[in-house]
Amino acid sequence: GRVLIDMERTVYVGNITASITEDTLSALFGHCGAVTNVRISGDPTFNARFGFVEFEEQSMAHTACMLNGLMLA
DSSP: OOOOOOGGGEEEEEEEOTTOOHHHHHHHHGGGSOEEEEEEESOTTSSOEEEEEEESSHHHHHHHGGGTTOOOO
16 A cells, blocks of 8 residues: 655754653654654764654644754754
8 A cells, every 4th residue: 555644734843962762853843733743864863854743633833833943952
């Protein structure tokens, strides 16, 4: 089967450091609404990974976009 990602409910997260996990992102973005999926890609030893956070509703993804520029340690 095919997996389709609803892009209107998905937020791109860039420059993820090695110390950040999928659980960390889920907890952070959970404040914006119900997170249904988190994926981090890239080499975990390299500090320029990226990921995607998918929400239950489009409005929750829009709320998450307000976090643009937030720095995580």
